[in-house]
Amino acid sequence: MTKYVSFYVGNVRKLGIVEGDNIYEIHDFGKEEPKGKTYKLSEIVFDIPVLPSAIICTLVNTPRMIGVSNKEEAREMVKSPKFFLKLPTVAIAHKQPILSLEDAIRPEVEIGIVIKSKMKDVPKSKVKDYILGYTVFNDITYPPGMKEDSYYAMRRDPADGKIKKMLFRGTHFRNKVRDTFAPMGPYLVTDEEIGDINSLKMRSYYNGELVQDGNSNEFIFSIEEILEELSKIVTIPPLSVVSTGSVGYINAQDASEFHLKPIENAIMVAEIEKIGRLENPTKIIK
Incomplete structure (x- = not known):
């Protein structure tokens, strides 16, 4: 198992492999390469x-x-x-x-x-x-956002085949x-x-x-x-x-x-x- 981390040292974004409390700087995912500069997990700022x-x-x-x-x-x-x-x-x-x-x-x-x-x-x-x-x-x-995205429209109800005013849940936007x-x-x-x-x-x-x-x-x-x-x-x-x-x-x-x-x-x-x-x-x- 390889554990990668993206992080900042100062304003520079870096990529590393984690081994214990240490990070060894590398240049790309999944490629064999010499281990670069070493950092401590405690001294870096995590990135996604x-x-x-x-x-x-x-x-x-x-x-x-x-x-x-x-x-x-x-x-x-x-x-x-x-x-x-x-x-x-x-x-x-x-x-x-x-x-x-x-x-x-x-x-x-x-x-x-x-x-x-x-x-x-x-x-x-x-x-x-x-x-x-x-x-x-x-x-x-944000659960209340789902209600904010709900709306009414005139649609055919599949239960009885009649066109009526129906409530639709809407998209996952304001809640997500x-x-x-x-x-x-x-x-x-x-x-x-x-x-x-x-x-x-x-x-x-x-x-x-x-x-x-x-x-x-x-x-x-x-x-x-x-x-x-x-x-x-x-x-x-x-x-x-x-x-x-x-x-x-x-x-x-x-x-x-x-x-x-x-x-x-x-x-x-x-x-x-x-x-x-x-x-x-x-x-x-x-």
């Missing part, structure tokens, strides 16, 4: 692991996120992986602040899959050949696509020693309290299925970050409405076994 060409997120990919407990039932309900986009410019690094509105916020701990080379119509059996590595991704969400709403890091980890990527513990914490506790074995659609389906729809560019969807919340009956009260400088943590622990403070904005 890669500068993503795209951030493509997977929705509702565990049963608890749609309110059921059985994976087969969930698969029948969802039918296929569902996707939305975040702007690459909303990504932030480990330790950088999440800008939160005053009334609500929530974490969504996810695996971020970093794509190595252009993908189009790639079958499940070949997906791993296109993965550079994995990072921790936190799909920060906000500045700082895509923390990722601290590391980019290759999969040589991860083992089964679809069987890793996933947790999130807020202000010291456990919020999510699950496992990637809960995924309705595996990482291979996600990337196969996505590459059928669109050509995935190199250095895209594709997230997997999140696990459910502790003691939450309705995941879509679950939210936390923002607290100034509270630490939000997203943690995935063998990949890393991503920490970001919250900063409340008006």
Whole structure:
């Protein structure tokens, strides 16, 4: 397993390999090269692991996120992986602040899959050949934003065939696509020693309290299925970050409405076994 980190020393962005508490400067991912200058983890400023060409997120990919407990039932309900986009410019690094509105916020701990080379119509059996590595991704969400994007329209009701005024949920925009709403890091980890990527513990914490506790074995659609389906729809560019969807919340009956009260400088943590622990403070904005 190789663990990469992108970081700043002064105003210079660098790439390194992490070994214990040390970082050895290198010039590119996945290439054999002499170890360069050495730094201590304690003396660097983290950057996002890669500068993503795209951030493509997977929705509702565990049963608890749609309110059921059985994976087969969930698969029948969802039918296929569902996707939305975040702007690459909303990504932030480990330790950088999440800008939160005053009334609500929530974490969504996810695996971020970093794509190595252009993908189009790639079958499940070949997906791993296109993965550079994995990072921790936190799909920060502002739940009230979904209501702001809902709207009414005159449409034919499939239940009775009549045209009527109907409420539509709208897009995942005001609830998902906000500045700082895509923390990722601290590391980019290759999969040589991860083992089964679809069987890793996933947790999130807020202000010291456990919020999510699950496992990637809960995924309705595996990482291979996600990337196969996505590459059928669109050509995935190199250095895209594709997230997997999140696990459910502790003691939450309705995941879509679950939210936390923002607290100034509270630490939000997203943690995935063998990949890393991503920490970001919250900063409340008006």
